[in-house]
Every structure is written in C-alpha cells, then in structure tokens.
Amino acid sequence: MDDGSTARLPRIREIAEYFGVWHSKKGSDCPIARVSQMFDVLNKLSIDAIINPKSVGERELAAQHFLNLLPTDLVLLDRGYPAYWLFNLILSLNPNFCARISCTK
Secondary structure (H helix, E strand, O other), X not given: OEEEXXXXXXXXXXXXXXXXXXXXXXXXXXXXXXXXXXXXXXXXXXXXXXXXXXXXXXXXXXXXXXOOOOOOOEEEEOOOOOOHHHHHHHHHOOXXXXXXXXOOO
C-alpha cells in the first residue's frame, strides 16, 4: 500500500525555499513537504519512505516506491492514485494491484 500526505516543516528560509510554502487563508505561510510511504499491511512495517517538495505529486512518489516491488507483491492504491501510466508501470514490474477508483465522471 502506498500513502502520500503533507507535513508542516519549521519556518526556516532554506527549508521554505527547498520544499515550498503553503499559503493559508488563516494564519501565516508555512513550509510544507510531500511525504509518502510504501507500507506492508500484513507485517505492519514501512518498506520505503520519501520526503520531497510539495510540488511533487503522490503518483510520482508512488512510482519511485514501485521500483522496490517484487513480482509476488500485491499493491493496494487509494482513490488519488489511479492513472493509466501508473497502472502500466506496476504491470511492467509484474506484481498484482488493486486500486480504489471513482465510478463517476
């Protein structure tokens, strides 16, 4: 399973320049990082973790995680991940996958 999220970071100029800043309607601007992990739900442990600037999307981080997949793995994807190119990447690496997708347009 892959999961992506964001994390607030210390208000330090160099951190804000590298990771990017979230412009809040309420309060002051805050540096934000995009974080992602590939998690083994059976054994309850993190297989891979990534922290990047917030401009990097969840799907791109997932693609980086998938380089660690084995043909015997089953990938579970939440609703934010469906994309033809990402499914194609998973299939090219030979594991199985199950994705939560919207049934509406």
